[in-house]
Amino acid sequence: MSVFIIRRLLQSGVVVIIMSFIVFSGVFLIGDPVEILVSDDADQEEREEMIKSMGLDKPFLVQYGIFVSKALKGNLGESFVFNEPALLLILDRMPATMELAVVSLMIAIIFGIPLGVWAGLKPESWASKSIMTGSILGFSLPTFWVGIMMILFFAVMLGWLPSTGRGDVQVILGMPISIFSWDGFSHVLMPAVNLALFKLSMVIRLARAGTREVLHQDYIKFAKAKGLQESRIILVHVMKNILIPVVTVLGLEFGGLVAFSVVTETVFAWPGMGKLLIDSIGLLDRPIIVAYLMIIVFLFVFINLVVDILYSILDPRVRLQDVKS
Amino acid sequence: MTQKPTLDVKDLRTYFFTKGGVAKAVDGITFSIAPGKVLGLVGESGSGKTVTGFSILGLVDQPGRVVGGEILYRGEDLNKVSAERMRELRGVNISMIFQDPMMTLNPVLRIDTQMIEAIRAHEKVSKEIARQRARDALGQVGIASPDERLRAYPHQFSGGMRQRVAIAIALLNKPDLIVADEPTTALDVTIQGQILYEVQKLCSQTGTALIWITHDLSVVAGLADQICVMYAGKIVESGEVNAVLDNPMHPYTHGLITSVPSKNKRGAPLSQIPGMAPSLLNLPKGCAFAPRCKWSNSNCQEQPDMRLAPENRRLLCHNPIEYNNDNFSQETS
Numbered sequence: 001m002s003v004f005i006i007r008r009l010l011q012s013g014v015v016v017i018i019m020s021f022i023v024f025s026g027v028f029l030i031g032d033p034v035e036i037l038v039s040d041d042a043d044q045e046e047r048e049e050m051i052k053s054m055g056l057d058k059p060f061l062v063q064y065g066i067f068v069s070k071a072l073k074g075n076l077g078e079s080f081v082f083n084e085p086a087l088l089l090i091l092d093r094m095p096a097t098m099e100l101a102v103v104s105l106m107i108a109i110i111f112g113i114p115l116g117v118w119a120g121l122k123p124e125s126w127a128s129k130s131i132m133t134g135s136i137l138g139f140s141l142p143t144f145w146v147g148i149m150m151i152l153f154f155a156v157m158l159g160w161l162p163s164t165g166r167g168d169v170q171v172i173l174g175m176p177i178s179i180f181s182w183d184g185f186s187h188v189l190m191p192a193v194n195l196a197l198f199k200l201s202m203v204i205r206l207a208r209a210g211t212r213e214v215l216h217q218d219y220i221k222f223a224k225a226k227g228l229q230e231s232r233i234i235l236v237h238v239m240k241n242i243l244i245p246v247v248t249v250l251g252l253e254f255g256g257l258v259a260f261s262v263v264t265e266t267v268f269a270w271p272g273m274g275k276l277l278i279d280s281i282g283l284l285d286r287p288i289i290v291a292y293l294m295i296i297v298f299l300f301v302f303i304n305l306v307v308d309i310l311y312s313i314l315d316p317r318v319r320l321q322d323v324k325s
Numbered sequence: 326m327t328q329k330p331t332l333d334v335k336d337l338r339t340y341f342f343t344k345g346g347v348a349k350a351v352d353g354i355t356f357s358i359a360p361g362k363v364l365g366l367v368g369e370s371g372s373g374k375t376v377t378g379f380s381i382l383g384l385v386d387q388p389g390r391v392v393g394g395e396i397l398y399r400g401e402d403l404n405k406v407s408a409e410r411m412r413e414l415r416g417v418n419i420s421m422i423f424q425d426p427m428m429t430l431n432p433v434l435r436i437d438t439q440m441i442e443a444i445r446a447h448e449k450v451s452k453e454i455a456r457q458r459a460r461d462a463l464g465q466v467g468i469a470s471p472d473e474r475l476r477a478y479p480h481q482f483s484g485g486m487r488q489r490v491a492i493a494i495a496l497l498n499k500p501d502l503i504v505a506d507e508p509t510t511a512l513d514v515t516i517q518g519q520i521l522y523e524v525q526k527l528c529s530q531t532g533t534a535l536i537w538i539t540h541d542l543s544v545v546a547g548l549a550d551q552i553c554v555m556y557a558g559k560i561v562e563s564g565e566v567n568a569v570l571d572n573p574m575h576p577y578t579h580g581l582i583t584s585v586p587s588k589n590k591r592g593a594p595l596s597q598i599p600g601m602a603p604s605l606l607n608l609p610k611g612c613a614f615a616p617r618c619k620w621s622n623s624n625c626q627e628q629p630d631m632r633l634a635p636e637n638r639r640l641l642c643h644n645p646i647e648y649n650n651d652n653f654s655q656e657t658s
Contacts, residue, residue, distance in 0.1 A: 216386075217428065218423055219429055219430055219431040222421075222491070222494075224415065225382055225423075226442070226494060227414070227443070228412075228442060229412070229446060314433065316433060316480065
């Protein structure tokens with residue numbers, strides 16, 4: 001297993017290097033930050049100085065070389081706008097996004113698995129059919145529209161939940177967390193549900209398909225022949241088998257949840273990384289965009305590794321080993 | 326045969342209500358089995374053997390349903406008991422061994438989990454005692470170092486070992502009746518021999534009645550006391566195993582026996598029953614075997630009645646192969 005992990009880490013290193021080049025050159029194509037950052041009434045000399053201070057006067061490959069050598073020391077560049085290290089700016093916003101993503105994931109799991117299993121057990125009942133229809137809506141309605149509708153309904157018309165911001169924040173284990181106070185919770189609820197909707201629909205469908213498949217296996221019939229309680233058959237024999245695909249997909253989707261919470265964060269003015277990214281794209285603040293994308297690359301690589309390990313715990317037939325060894 | 330039967334099945338009917346029509350998978354079968362005895366249930370694929378087994382345990386899946394008849398287990402009609410009572414009986418009084426050992430054990434649960442839960446579903450015993458009993462059961466079916474094997478997952482066992490584990494699970498709660506659905510079909514011949522021997526030993530020791538479902542006549546010949554031959558959902562011939570196999574009266578039984586390779590001369594083509602088993606959705610009128618039967622005549626257009634033959638044999642045929650035809654009598658019921 002340790003051989004497997006070492007090899008995976010090496011592969012991950014290659015992925016990160018390739019991604020850094022793609023990201024860096026990609027950002028180069030999207031516009032000249034000088035036009036936005038230098039004020040209109042600056043003269044030529046001030047302008048030159050500005051370009052020099054941002055390091056934009058050097059050729060592309062040299063700039064990339066400087067970026068890599070700094071990045072290896074843990075410095076992903078300084079924001080043009082805030083004049084602060086981009087990494088710190090992003091990490092500062094990260095807990096808010098992580099909290100949102102984790103709460104969404106929880107919602108997707110806690111509601112998705114039972115609903116999906118139910119729909120799989122009784123596929124003909126009208127409740128199951130409504131669950132499945134609901135999941136189609138969850139898949140197909142655009143996130144931003146649902147978010148706006150939720151604000152309209154719960155914040156504006158009913159006035160139950162606040163529409164923007166993060167609310168009370170408590171520092172737990174050195175991280176600001178809002179879910180443990182009522183005010184914070186009421187703030188996180190709507191964006192989290194909004195973000196969870198798509199994943200929820202997916203979990204329902206996966207759990208339903210898994211249940212339908214597992215129920216017809218011989219080992220379920222054998223479990224019945226052993227005289228087990230229905231509840232044990234479903235909670236242990238069925239559940240453990242359907243968790244395998246659910247964990248795989250959810251693990252991979254968690255990266256997406258973090259990376260693409262951009263829309264939800266913008267709609268609900270949630271002070272997370274996604275919002276920072278959108279603002280930075282607007283200002284062509286290249287170091288932040290690059291640093292953000294690099295962090296997301298790291299996140300995906302890391303999550304993939306965790307999913308592989310989790311997978312081997314859930315499914316004993318999977319042993320983490322190298323094909324060659 | 327003065328002993329009270331463990332299981333007494335009367336006129337059992339299990340139908341499948343499909344879109345293409347009603348498939349009468351089991352259509353009015355009657356048999357009984359006494360403690361410590363082995364009943365061989367023989368027939369081609371699709372003749373209703375497995376459905377009979379599932380009907381006894383109340384495990385027939387939709388769209389199938391037991392629509393009639395009685396399944397008397399020690400006088401209790403299993404068709405009429407509550408779902409909870411049926412669950413209590415399953416695994417304790419009646420257990421089942423399935424055909425494919427690769428599929429019967431849950432791949433993601435350890436052997437000990439799957440054995441201990443089978444005990445603790447029925448008895449309030451501590452995990453340690455249950456584990457103890459699971460270990461003993463594994464030892465009983467000839468699995469070496471059972472302590473170690475308990476902690477393994479199914480994929481770490483070979484097919485033969487898995488079937489032993491499944492048999493050990495079936496034996497855990499010392500059932501009165503075991504339904505074994507072709508348990509050795511998926512195994513190679515040497516393993517099959519060992520398992521047959523062990524199952525036979527266990528049944529005679531504990532007085533467990535055994536229904537052995539198979540299509541292998543040689544297995545039945547060596548193992549069973551009674552034999553029931555099924556064709557298209559009906560038992561066409563039943564009786565003492567030696568009597569039936571030595572002197573088959575039903576043309577279908579006769580055909581099955583002459584199809585056994587060892588009965589044929591070396592180099593000669595194997596004899597076979599012409600045609601193929603009919604679809605249950607489209608059974609021929611009258612005797613279902615008539616189109617394939619070389620003795621069939623116009624009488625066979627009507628469904629034959631069950632007749633009694635000497636030596637307690639029963640037969641479903643208008644034109645039985647006659648050994649001493651005078652002794653036939655029409656069953657009155």
